[in-house]
Amino acid sequence: MAVMNVNPTRMELTNLKRKLVTARRGHKLLKDKRDELMRRFLDMVRENKALRKEVEEGVKKANVAMSVARCVMSDKALDVALMLPTQEMHLDVTEKNVMSVMIPEFDVKFRTANEHDIYSYGFANTSGDLDTAVKALSDIMPKMIRLAEIEKSCRLMADEIEKTRRRVNALEHVMIPQYEETIKYITMKLDENERSTTTRLMKVKDMMLAKAHNY
Amino acid sequence: MYKIAAVGDKDSIYGFASLGITIFPVDDSAEAAKLIRKLAESEYGVIYITEQLASRISAETERYASMPLPAIIPVPGVRGNTGIGLENVSKFVEKAVGSDIIS
Numbered sequence: 001m002a003v004m005n006v007n008p009t010r011m012e013l014t015n016l017k018r019k020l021v022t023a024r025r026g027h028k029l030l031k032d033k034r035d036e037l038m039r040r041f042l043d044m045v046r047e048n049k050a051l052r053k054e055v056e057e058g059v060k061k062a063n064v065a066m067s068v069a070r071c072v073m074s075d076k077a078l079d080v081a082l083m084l085p086t087q088e089m090h091l092d093v094t095e096k097n098v099m100s101v102m103i104p105e106f107d108v109k110f111r112t113a114n115e116h117d118i119y120s121y122g123f124a125n126t127s128g129d130l131d132t133a134v135k136a137l138s139d140i141m142p143k144m145i146r147l148a149e150i151e152k153s154c155r156l157m158a159d160e161i162e163k164t165r166r167r168v169n170a171l172e173h174v175m176i177p178q179y180e181e182t183i184k185y186i187t188m189k190l191d192e193n194e195r196s197t198t199t200r201l202m203k204v205k206d207m208m209l210a211k212a213h214n215y
Numbered sequence: 216m217y218k219i220a221a222v223g224d225k226d227s228i229y230g231f232a233s234l235g236i237t238i239f240p241v242d243d244s245a246e247a248a249k250l251i252r253k254l255a256e257s258e259y260g261v262i263y264i265t266e267q268l269a270s271r272i273s274a275e276t277e278r279y280a281s282m283p284l285p286a287i288i289p290v291p292g293v294r295g296n297t298g299i300g301l302e303n304v305s306k307f308v309e310k311a312v313g314s315d316i317i318s
Contacts, residue, residue, distance in 0.1 A: 041311055045304060049317065052300050056291050063293045066230050082232045089235035091217035091260045095283060104283050106260065110235070120233050134233045141234055148261045152286035154307045159281055161311040
């Protein structure tokens with residue numbers, strides 16, 4: 001690993017030592033963050049996968065019934081049946097902070113006269129398959145909302161984990177070794193200087209003695 | 216207060232209207248991209264989009280991937296399941312862990 005381009009002085013050495021301590025502490029903290037994020041992410045992604053399978057199954061069921069309904073009923077009749085929904089859906093979004101990742105939480109509010117009245121049409125002019133389709137969708141709806149929440153969270157957390165992992169690796173494999181090498185280099189250089197000063201002094205002393213006593 | 220939207224071909228998303236989700240029938244991908252942008256800037260928190268359409272305008276949906284809102288969620292359309300949904304989940308894992316460990 002390359003030694004940094006610095007002057008081998010005592011001041012640099014102190015600075016570098018301080019930087020090394022900071023880097024080590026940052027590395028430890030980031031590693032903890034990564035591990036905790038990963039633990040939560042894996043739980044979440046498992047749920048995400050299961051939910052997605054369920055939702056896809058449910059939507060498929062609804063789509064099958066819907067296709068049949070479209071064949072049986074005229075376009076116009078279908079338009080009329082679905083044009084005015086009995087319920088209105090609103091979303092309350094709160095943000096939750098998980099290890100400094102802001103993940104959304106969705107809370108659905110229905111504005112409806114009767115919670116069980118999901119059919120926005122009279123039964124006289126519509127096909128029974130339409131009822132099946134609407135019922136299937138209505139059943140899967142809470143899961144779809146949860147899916148939206150969890151899939152978004154997974155995406156955001158995956159981004160953050162990637163970023164944190166890169167930082168941890170950069171500190172572990174680049175910054176910290178570099179600081180260590182440089183500190184070693186400066187220490188060696190300073191020691192060497194000290195030794196050379198001692199030898200020089202000894203030599204000077206010898207020369208002075210020789211001159212004074214005429215050995 | 217946020218609202219929920221469904222975008223895709225008419226047949227696939229029609230049923231959502233009965234639940235109180237606002238539907239936006241669209242077939243053309245350029246138009247869909249414009250629509251997604253418009254919805255994301257207004258008060259839509261969740262946008263369900265058919266998988267067929269999502270695969271065609273992935274550049275547009277990717278723009279909103281790193282923001283907390285809106286959540287753009289692909290759902291299977293009437294023409295069947297293309298599997299992008301589950302593929303996306305695998306991609307998250309790959310991104311976070313390095314390899315897809317829960318497939």
